[in-house]
Amino acid sequence: MSLGVVTRARSFPLVLGLGALAAMILAVEALIRLGAINRFIVPLPSQIVMAFERVVLEEDIAERFRLTFLEALAAGAMITVVGVSLGLLLFRVNVLRRATETWVAAMASAPTVLMYPLFLVIFGRSASTIIMMGFVAGLPPVILKTIEGLAGTRRVLINVGKSFKLTGPQLFLKILFPAALPTIFVGIRLGLIFTLINVVGVEFLINFGGLGQLINDLAERYDLPGTYAAICFVILVSVCFFVLTEWIERWLRPVD
């Protein structure tokens, strides 16, 4: 079989990706065993793999995973609904947009996680604090990308709508929104990244809830393989969200 046939195979990118990951893990394992990386800072990948069983059986990982996933889901739903609505409002009301867009952009790069003491005072040491911190951190990219998507709708598509005498709501639902959808989803994905980082980060900081608290516990016990195994579950939450958003986007807009 020639190289060209292999690289054109449908499964090739997946196999290549998994192969690269496996090669990287093996390289890290080798570097640690050779002493190039300090094993007291980075545990052996083989130890992390062995730690999975312990973390799953002894640390109630299913419940922690569920908690973190639900907190992130609640914050994700909030940034989507509120962010898209605010983006639409700022797109429609030009004065409001010009007055606030810079602030929203500044907020996107601000380390909002440092505000957690304030949120602790308002919401207490509870899931509400974690969700609200995730919401505040993930909101700005959704607003900004919604404005960008709506403003970037090609003029000719709007003119097509006008030529068919579409009403304002029809123009939004049938043309502006579907045209802006890919950009809005970029914003939602970015927002979800910030949300998830903040959800896990605040769980870690206030020692409450799901995977963040587990990582905190394991780190304090200096169980490095267990800590890294728990981080793998955080990555799994992230993967779940990305699969979910991709699926929703495909459903809303089948082909680009």
Add this chain to the structure above:
Amino acid sequence: MASATTLPRSEAANAPRPADAGILVVKEIVKQFDTPEGPLVAVDRVSLNVRPGEFLAVIGPSGCGKSTLFNIIGGLLDGYQGVVAVAGETVHGPHPAIGMVFQEESTFPWRSVIENVAFPLEIAGIAKKDRLEKAKKFIALVGLNGFEKRYPAELSGGMRQRVAIARTLASEPKILLMDEPFASLDEQTRLLLGDKVLQIQQDLQQTTLLITHNITEAVQLADRILVMTYRPGRVKRIVDIDLPRPRSSDVVSSEAFGRYVAQIWNDLREEASRGMQDEESRALHAGEPP
């Protein structure tokens, strides 16, 4: 031998046509834009009259106000003087009797071909089954059978433009208004699509107003050609194209076709030169220090 009838501007604009009154009447349209260099008259006292079933082409050099005229007739531009009337009714804003085909690619990328074509029927509130049935007829009319479920990204530029034409025709407009619909296509595709437009126009007896800067396209398709001057856009001349119908792209090889092309180029040469000089002058001044 076919002959061309030419009329001077004032005569052409005001010639009474009681026997075949225009389905689309454009009267004394003036449109001025405010620019940093001062007011710019884009269209100046342009009048035209399109008869039912007629194919009228408006031709002129870049910057002569063709697209401004297109947007005014289509109801996308206001703040002008003059009157646009469809079947005797003065039009303000987009009118259901006028269907527009745009120069730029205008299919909806998130809709399949059939969903694109059925779009105006969906807006009109026609039941899904009925509108899809109807859309299929218009897809067949533009020769895209078998592509109903494809998405625009899977089609060529010419096919996408045919989808846009089918979508406009699905709204069953009395007047089809096209703004350089083949401008982004190569010459061969342009000729073949011209054939398709001619066939549709003949099958539906569709009144059509084509805005173009392409002389061969205008002569191939039109019954009459309205030649515009460069800025401000005025009617310079109206040329009757007396080529036999039904017509096809074969007509481009005829002697009469060549004569019409030469005649219209003769009218346009001076205008195009003015446009070019104007552009060069502006580019030169733009480069000068303040």
